[in-house]
Amino acid sequence: MPAHVATYALVGIESRRVDVEVDLRAGLPTFTIxxxxxxxxxxxxxxxxSAIVNSGFTFPAKRVTVNLAPAYLHKSGPAxxxxxxxAILAAAGELPAxxxxxxxxxxxxxxxxxxRPSRGVLxxxxxxxAQGLAGLVVAPxxxxxAGLVEGVSALGAATLRDVVAILRxxxxxxxxxxxxxxxxxxxxxxxxxxxxxxxxxxxxxAAVLEALTVAAAGGHNLLxxxxxxxxxxxxxxxxxxxxxxxxxxxALEVTRIHSVTGLRRSGALATERPFRAPHHSVSPSGLVxxxxxxxxxxxxxxxxxxLFLDELSEFQRPSLEALRQPLEDxxxxxxxxxxxxxxxTRFQLVAATNPCPCGLAGTGAxxxxxxxxxxxxxxxxxxxxDRIDLHVAVGRPTGEQLAGPPLRTSARERERVVxxxxxxQRRLAGTGATSNAYLDAALVRRHVRLDAVAEGHLWRHYDxxxxxxxxxxxxxxxxxxxxxxxxxxxxxxxxxxQALALRQDDGVTAVGA
Amino acid sequence: xxxxxACLRRAWLVAHLAAHLETAWRGRRPLKDILALDDAALxxxxxxRRRPAVEAAHxxxxxxxxxxxxxAAAVTPVCRHDAAYPARLRTGPxxxxxxxxxxxPARLEALVGGDVHDGAPAAAIVGTRRASPEALEVATxxxxxxxxxxxxxxSGMALGVDSAAHQGALDAGGPTVAVLACGPERPYPASKRAxxxxxxxxxxxxxxxxxxxxxxxxxxxARNRIIAGLGRLxxxxxxxxxxxxxxxADFAADxxxxxAAVPGRAWSPRTRGSNGLLRQGAEVVxxxxxxxxxxxxxxxxxxxxxxxxxxxxxGDLGRVLDAVAAGxxxxxAQADGPGVxxxxxxxxxxxxxxxxxxxxxxxxxxxxxxx
Numbered sequence: 001m002p003a004h005v006a007t008y009a010l011v012g013i014e015s016r017r018v019d020v021e022v023d024l025r026a027g028l029p030t031f032t033i034x035x036x037x038x039x040x041x042x043x044x045x046x047x048x049x050s051a052i053v054n055s056g057f058t059f060p061a062k063r064v065t066v067n068l069a070p071a072y073l074h075k076s077g078p079a080x081x082x083x084x085x086x087a088i089l090a091a092a093g094e095l096p097a098x099x100x101x102x103x104x105x106x107x108x109x110x111x112x113x114x115x116r117p118s119r120g121v122l123x124x125x126x127x128x129x130a131q132g133l134a135g136l137v138v139a140p141x142x143x144x145x146a147g148l149v150e151g152v153s154a155l156g157a158a159t160l161r162d163v164v165a166i167l168r169x170x171x172x173x174x175x176x177x178x179x180x181x182x183x184x185x186x187x188x189x190x191x192x193x194x195x196x197x198x199x200x201x202x203x204x205x206a207a208v209l210e211a212l213t214v215a216a217a218g219g220h221n222l223l224x225x226x227x228x229x230x231x232x233x234x235x236x237x238x239x240x241x242x243x244x245x246x247x248x249x250x251a252l253e254v255t256r257i258h259s260v261t262g263l264r265r266s267g268a269l270a271t272e273r274p275f276r277a278p279h280h281s282v283s284p285s286g287l288v289x290x291x292x293x294x295x296x297x298x299x300x301x302x303x304x305x306x307l308f309l310d311e312l313s314e315f316q317r318p319s320l321e322a323l324r325q326p327l328e329d330x331x332x333x334x335x336x337x338x339x340x341x342x343x344x345t346r347f348q349l350v351a352a353t354n355p356c357p358c359g360l361a362g363t364g365a366x367x368x369x370x371x372x373x374x375x376x377x378x379x380x381x382x383x384x385x386d387r388i389d390l391h392v393a394v395g396r397p398t399g400e401q402l403a404g405p406p407l408r409t410s411a412r413e414r415e416r417v418v419x420x421x422x423x424x425q426r427r428l429a430g431t432g433a434t435s436n437a438y439l440d441a442a443l444v445r446r447h448v449r450l451d452a453v454a455e456g457h458l459w460r461h462y463d464x465x466x467x468x469x470x471x472x473x474x475x476x477x478x479x480x481x482x483x484x485x486x487x488x489x490x491x492x493x494x495x496x497x498q499a500l501a502l503r504q505d506d507g508v509t510a511v512g513a
Numbered sequence: 514x515x516x517x518x519a520c521l522r523r524a525w526l527v528a529h530l531a532a533h534l535e536t537a538w539r540g541r542r543p544l545k546d547i548l549a550l551d552d553a554a555l556x557x558x559x560x561x562r563r564r565p566a567v568e569a570a571h572x573x574x575x576x577x578x579x580x581x582x583x584x585a586a587a588v589t590p591v592c593r594h595d596a597a598y599p600a601r602l603r604t605g606p607x608x609x610x611x612x613x614x615x616x617x618p619a620r621l622e623a624l625v626g627g628d629v630h631d632g633a634p635a636a637a638i639v640g641t642r643r644a645s646p647e648a649l650e651v652a653t654x655x656x657x658x659x660x661x662x663x664x665x666x667x668s669g670m671a672l673g674v675d676s677a678a679h680q681g682a683l684d685a686g687g688p689t690v691a692v693l694a695c696g697p698e699r700p701y702p703a704s705k706r707a708x709x710x711x712x713x714x715x716x717x718x719x720x721x722x723x724x725x726x727x728x729x730x731x732x733x734x735a736r737n738r739i740i741a742g743l744g745r746l747x748x749x750x751x752x753x754x755x756x757x758x759x760x761x762a763d764f765a766a767d768x769x770x771x772x773a774a775v776p777g778r779a780w781s782p783r784t785r786g787s788n789g790l791l792r793q794g795a796e797v798v799x800x801x802x803x804x805x806x807x808x809x810x811x812x813x814x815x816x817x818x819x820x821x822x823x824x825x826x827x828g829d830l831g832r833v834l835d836a837v838a839a840g841x842x843x844x845x846a847q848a849d850g851p852g853v854x855x856x857x858x859x860x861x862x863x864x865x866x867x868x869x870x871x872x873x874x875x876x877x878x879x880x881x882x883x884x
Contacts (some may be wrong), residue, residue, distance in 0.1 A: 225875045271841040355874025373646065373874075393875035459863035482854075498854055500861035 003090035007083035012341035015127035022087040035068030055113035080110035120260040145267035204397025217420035218481030219435030221349040226394030232352035274305030280314040294341035302347035391504030471505035520592030523610035533559035538731035540661035549606040560775035586724035609721030615697040637744035640674025648751035652677035658801025660687020695728035741765035752786035838879035
């Protein structure tokens with residue numbers, strides 16, 4: 001009679017149930033694992049054998065066959081060690097099989113029998129709840145993370161002996177067997193760290209700060225241009241601090257993604273929005289996800305947060321092209337052979353670039369020509385700029401400004417942003433758009449009504465060739481957000497003017513071009 | 514308005530000998546001496562072994578084909594015996610025999626008609642094809658300011674400074690003429706097709722070469738002598754050491770016309786040519802006022818477009834404009850927290866009035882020197 005243990009495979013950022021079956025037959029002692037495992041799974045034989053023996057149990061001297069079902073699913077990683085060991089002990093009669101059948105087991109084993117932490121416990125715990133299993137046995141470090149999922153009792157086990165003790169109903173020394181208290185799951189955000197980024201760290205840069213607030217309030221993507229060393233990265237890093245705080249569902253999603261990819265080991269619920277800044281040498285699959293077993297890319301790691309692309313013009317063209325679907329749809333489908341994975345990618349984009357190839361345009365030391373500028377602009381244009389509403393130049397603050405007081409604080413700006421977002425959500429309820437950045441032409445017509453003065457400003461810019469038709473739509477979206485930040489229902493001429501000054505307009509070519 | 518057969522034949526001959534002129538140009542024979550020769554001497558000097566054939570073709574030439582080609586290309590030939598031919602171009606044996614005019618030839622009189630001092634005021638604005646953004650801005654502003662004051666902006670429609678000057682004149686709704694180094698109906702360079710179309714429709718494009726002639730290396734310096742001849746003043750905006758603009762300046766000096774230049778950075782190779790002109794005594798042009806002084810004389814009536822526009826600006830706009838003109842490319846950064854919204858609105862307002870522009874890279878540049 002084979003023994004069964006439930007465990008989970010990570011597929012993308014989801015978990016899929018896997019049943020570990022162990023059959024013991026009389027014959028020459030062998031140990032075989034079948035079921036499409038990778039090398040880490042095959043090497044589990046040595047770890048499991050040593051762990052069982054070193055924990056004081058007897059490894060059955062029989063033909064041991066381990067099957068990981070379903071057999072078509074590729075399995076990878078060392079987290080099958082503990083379930084395989086448990087199934088072998090159950091088959092050998094060391095463990096009560098009926099108790100084991102109601103639990104899931106997940107973890108890597110050391111040769112001495114200690115349980116090691118593994119990636120993706122939150123995703124596994126969500127699978128456990130979906131399957132209606134009673135509990136999940138994991139390394140003690142993971143009890144808190146597994147406990148984030150309501151209704152799953154997480155059982156911490158530091159060693160294989162602990163696991164056996166828990167299943168036999170014995171007390172475990174450090175109390176790891178008790179279900180994780182729900183209080184630990186709903187961990188309140190701790191006191192702000194002294195070195196946490198804040199807008200109060202910024203001196204000068206008034207226009208960029210305004211652009212950041214507008215970006216946060218309307219969900220608009222932002223392009224910053226400026227010479228090297230003026231603080232573009234420092235400013236972008238502070239955008240998450242003024243975005244609305246993560247809701248619980250969002251926080252769980254962020255925690256799950258970061259746990260699966262091994263970025264987050266603390267087990268606590270994420271409280272800050274992620275900020276991802278991939279280097280410009282990143283490959284398309286590094287950026288949007290990919291690989292033989294599809295792994296999430298930077299766009300997914302930035303889900304519900306900020307994706308910062310510094311030196312935008314240096315990114316490979318294919319990488320930037322690949323951003324189109326994530327930006328448009330808020331998710332990306334990765335198709336590799338027989339396998340398809342869908343990852344969520346609702347991030348806010350902040351891009352930074354030098355104003356010209358030498359980076360010194362506007363400082364008087366620039367030696368670029370008209371054609372250099374045109375080439376630089378061509379490198380930037382394309383599907384990406386199409387999704388960017390805001391454009392602001394970042395200059396060098398003066399010495400006076402550097403010595404002066406900060407202009408804004410994150411706490412105050414976040415309040416304004418939250419209020420502006422609430423106004424948008426009331427207005428856009430039921431339309432599918434979540435913020436002003438997602439207003440299409442029809443929604444703009446309905447929600448952005450201009451008086452004659454404001455229309456006049458737009459026409460003057462259009463007539464001068466300073467505004468393209470697409471640029472006009474972006475200006476109207478921005479004007480809507482600026483009015484929301486002031487708590488106004490009507491978009492006034494001054495909002496349109498400010499929006500014009502902050503617009504990103506790739507449809508307009510320079511004089512003489 | 515038309516051209517006499519002798520002049521048309523001369524124009525045909527120059528185009529017919531284009532390849533030989535190219536050889537002579539490469540052999541560094543002085544272009545103005547060659548072009549000063551009469552027909553027979555020109556053939557003798559250039560045609561070499563093909564001389565009998567060229568002479569036969571010259572004998573057999575009839576005006577019908579030339580006139581038909583002009584009509585087909587919507588080009589009007591105006592020869593130097595015609596009253597409409599600009600008197601200022603009749604400067605000697607090297608003057609072009611025929612001006613081929615694309616656009617309404619009746620505009621010739623208003624744009625470049627009469628003697629250089631008493632006729633329609635005109636200035637040539639020339640400079641490098643590889644212009645810096647600042648030089649483009651200066652060329653555009655000078656073109657705009659001169660044209661707004663009624664001075665015809667003469668240039669060569671080349672990339673960079675030339676077309677920026679034309680563009681500025683068109684922006685101001687003022688007079689401008691392009692002189693090409695190929696047939697006047699050809700948009701050359703091709704990327705300036707839109708500018709060419711607009712110049713033909715609203716102003717004039719002229720050339721000494723008949724329609725269908727492609728641009729040759731020698732025809733650019735030859736064209737430059739016409740640019741220099743049409744203007745009272747030749748103004749070089751940005752020129753490196755070996756620039757065609759310096760050839761234009763040389764022609765202008767030979768003709769006794771004024772030469773001026775916009776100063777550049779002292780050691781920059783990009784402005785070594787124009788700075789060299791200043792060292793030789795060219796007039797210094799820092800803004801539109803200087804250029805107008807040089808063209809119209811110091812006793813001209815005061816007509817300052819940009820300054821009056823600045824003086825009438827309401828509220829804070831004047832202060833913001835001055836900040837941009839002073840080189841503060843991100844003036845909103847100077848404002849404090851609450852003031853930034855007003856500063857941004859002021860920038861957009863100024864942009865709508867055409868007083869500032871957003872350069873590539875998002876920074877703001879003034880389209881004039883402020884007020």
